Amino acid sequence: MTTTTPQTSGAEQAQAVPQVTLTIDDVEVSVPKGTLVIRAAEQIGIAIPRFCDHPLLQPVGACRQCLVEVATPDREGTVRPMPKPQASCTLEATPGMVVRTQRTSAVADKAQHGNLELLLINHPLDCPTCDKGGECPLQNQTMSNGPGRSRFHDVKRTFPKPIAISTQILLDRDRCVLCQRCTRFSEEIAGDPFIDLQQRGVRQQIGVFDPAVLGFAGAAPAEVYRGVQPDGTPVDASIGVPARDAAGPAGDAALDTSGRPFASYFSGNTVQICPVGALTSAAYRFRARPFDLVSTPGIAEHDSNGAAIRVDHRRGVVLRRLAGDDPAVNEEWISDKDRFAYTWQGMPDRLTVPLVRDRGEDGTPGELRPASWAEALETAAEGLAAARGAGGVGVLPGGRLTLEDAYAYAKFARVTLGTNDVDHRARPHSAEEEAFLAHHVAGSRMSVTFADLENAPTTLLVAYEPEDEGGIAFLRLRKGVLAHRNRVFSVAPFASRGLERLDGTLLQAAPGTEAEVLDALAAGAPGALGEAADALGADAIILVGERLATVPGGLTAVLGLARRTGARLAWIPRRAGERGGVEVGTLPALLPGGRLVTDAQARVDVAASWDVERLPAQAGRSADEMIAAAADGTLGGLVVGGLDPADLADPALARTALEKVGFLVSLEVRESAVTRLADVVLPVAPPVERPGTFLNWEGRPRPFPQALTSTAMADHRVLDALADTMGAGLGLGTLAQVHAEIDGLGAWDGERAPAPTVPAAQPPAVGEGQAVLATWHLLLDDGRCQDGERFLAGTAQRPVARLSAATAAGLGLSTGEGLTVRTDAGQVTLPLAVTPMPDGVVWLPTSSVGSAVRATLRVDAGAVVSVSAAAHVNEGEAL
């Protein structure tokens, strides 16, 4: 257990490739065979100008900016010049090649100057009002070695500015140099080509399918985006984009919330790689100049991939985020959620000062009022001390913490509160899952990496949608599928859009039958099961999602399969803090480093490090058990970190628990359902206002610095101060202290937890008008971390319910009609999308607008629910 990156598996080391030696501008350079000339030049510090070239995209040779003079040896070895200058971005280096760039060749220099002039003749030259101005490759190259004045005196080709490609992405076609980076990204990386080239010649343009652009007879011109309203109100989707797709009908499932065909979770990357200001984001358009921004590297806080990002702020306000460049993790891509969902931390409901609830003489709770830190800490310390005596205090840190914060919670629970009642899992979970995490995940960092996802010939996904539950892992898997023809299998009820783009094979499983399907994966099994079994070997990878926790026997079966086949197994949770929490012991039976609470030696180990006499020896209660205990009054108090009760298995019970619990301390960034019920609210810093480290699903530490100047304190500092007030300091006031302690603890070489052995449960009986519920989170949904970003929300997939054709027919329903899913607790009505999936199964998005499954239905995947035709679909509700 250290805060540094452990040794990775071999896949990340480059394999030996034969070298090729060539001469560029009289400098000899050796590069691996297959290297493009433009990259070989980079190696010796020679920058050849380029627009269409991008190291992660296939060469296209369209912009012609990188022309160089080339000579190659013929069969006799005489070096002969090629008759024309060559595009160095498409030309592979060959032995003995002699390249002359603009630095030593007049021909190359003239070719590049001429090309730049051509690129500018139809360019609007509106740098002063362009978002890209100041960081624009076209502008920079024009300034550094472009023509001083234009010889073009004629009429420029113009386009109306801009058109909205989605609610989030805007396109100024007149600025475009048609380098095709965006379309190649969409096709080669994301696999969702929502934009493409249209027309030809000088009228060639990027765009979504638009009959007016294509000149179809009678087609009306596309409605165009009209900008942000003067009062700052974002444009409504209906202003910027057509109400319905002009291309014609698309299934409800294929539409985004603006009613157009669903675009992409990764479209923001096209804005970043655009070498001019043609693609801009609605969120950033006209907001800032790049040279006024202060940039800080960061790590995306939305999921467990730990994508590298760059946070750009101006005078304390984050104005945009960009993808960072980390070849080992996210390469240069991030999801739109990572890029655009940053407004949550600056919302008006942000907590800036501690709050304390006064109580009446009789103990009736009053209102929350601002308080000093001293008072708030005193009040919290007193309340927690009392609660500790009245049944004990449980800790629910939530799944979004940094490693340092999680460590502080783990230590705070054990040392200050004297309990193992700590559980970061703010989602449906199980004892089987904890056993699985203790047995397989804790203490085994970097056993599977992103590079492995790319290189493994076979990957089996179990209860995990890589695109919706993170995104970056999806891109890596897809890269491997395209580059190496890797195969992806998925145990799921239906083939999602993501699986289709992975060219994946579905191993169909109704909710609750996953264990059965995994057990049936054996050589000689019929159909896809047999294929998958044959493909699963020691070089294969099994990726299991957090959702399998709710399937009794599921994780047991997955461990069994991994043992049987030798495949490597990795657990990919959704939230950024889950993996770190497992590692530092925010689980009721786990201490830091995978040490078991029940292992005396492990307790002694940790107690020594923490300088306490002993640690509680009893495994604590899980989050569900704490909620139940708080609800029935047996738990005296709760310390709650950043979690939303709506994410818990039973949100209503959680609310009751928070109301009833004797004393509630909340550490939060923003006002929330928890803070509203808390006795003491201690404000904590969001990721941009503090340094820290996320541990991503690989177990790779992802440290990030503080981006904004702030007085807000990180959770570990607040907990340290609280512990101090309670009489026993944690010594975790600074990052350095936390790191020193974590590193001092070191790895655990003692006994590991045994594997869980939970038998698979029988699938429930489904009666007339009933179905088994399948559900998972979409990447863009109703989550609190996406608050305040309407442009992004407009690109979310439209929530739909899914049934098989037979089940839908049984209810007399077809695609687009309303389906009501009902339990005793409530009902959800969504438009139906008939989907190839098992009969008797209904799928709902877990937490999308109009579909809050846990809060409304109070059930989760695997439960039996009633399904019926909706009385009538209320379009507004359905959206």
Add this chain to the structure above:
Amino acid sequence: MATTLSPVLSQHWDADRSWTMATYEANGGYAGLRKALAMAPADVVTAVKDSGLRGRGGAGFPTGLKWSFLPAPDGGPRYLVVNADESEPGTCKDIPLMMATPQVLVEGVAITSFAIGCHHAFIYIRGEVLHVYRRVMRAVEEAYEKGYLGKNILGSGYDLDVTVHAGAGAYICGEETALLDSLEGRRGQPRLKPPFPAVAGLYARPTVVNNVESIASVPSIITGGVDWFRSMGTERSTGFGLFSLSGHVERPGQYEAPLGITLRELLEMAGGVRKGHELKFWTPGGSSTPLFTAEHLDVPLDYESVGAAGSMLGTRALQIFDETTCVVRAITRWAEFYAHESCGKCTPCREGTYWMKQVLARIEHGQGTMEDLDTLLDLCSNILGRAFCALGDGATSTVTSGIALFRDEFEAHITGGGCPLDPAASALFDYTPRNRRADLQTLSGVRPGTVGA
């Protein structure tokens, strides 16, 4: 000794219903296929290689050599694609050939496919020529009916299917890799090479792409023999070809003659330049080849001689212009064609043709400057050899050569405030010149503020 015509492909163009199978068979059609099917495929390739037949589509690459570039069979499919996307201004040989005797093309396709081990061939026909598309379709149907195509052709055990495909009207699809993309149903834009089509062409399989006339010449090589074929033409430009004379000539049309014939000889056969007029300039190989003048009347029309004289044999589209023709006007029309047809993939062709068109139109209408001429020449040098495919290069040929040969005339437009010549005088039909005001919007060809402009 004066060269005479050598009608081979066009020999039976004047026969009654020359396009039917009956006529074709009556004139010895499909003898070549019968003979080829009895040969080893490699021998057919060797025969074509030995004949010295060079691609008739413009570039003149040796056809047999192209076939031999195919990698050794690996059991997977390999394709023959016939480029019948004849779209260049002035070029008009494949379309008459396919109209008059489509069966010679079908026979050539069968022989070539047999030679290269292809079992599915495609004929990609320019989209605008629906009548030709119909005629070739019918010819293929007839060939199927007669057993020249389909399963077990003529009892040889060899199978071949032929698909006739119509393009959607884009000059770029005559570029072989753009043609392949278009044939696959994609946007027709040239592909990156390597890999060359011989290695990864249609559907990423080994593919031979040949011009209509090249393929149509194959049956005669098989029946007539290598020596017969080599007896025509020059040492390195063997055989015969269709020379398409158009413009200010008394009897325009197709003149099939051995390569190496001169324009002087061809003009004699065609009755000379329009009566009462004299030759001013001509294109040896279509609008993508540098202009020639009367000075070049005796240049032998073979690949080497035309190249040595500073132009290209191209598609042997001889457009004849007499002294009534305004060279600026002619070149501007061609430039407009290239701007209209530029596929848009690469910067030099997309932007350069757009710019060139406007400058030329200004000069034509007397609004140019002397500086414009230098700009044009420099612009051409920034396009030539910088574009992604050869079509961008072609756009500059007539401009550069035109200014070199007729700089005075360009300058006269500039200094004289317009064209010194009467457009009606050069017309071959009743023509009232439009008062084309050279207003800027017309010049750019783009209406401002329109989506899709």
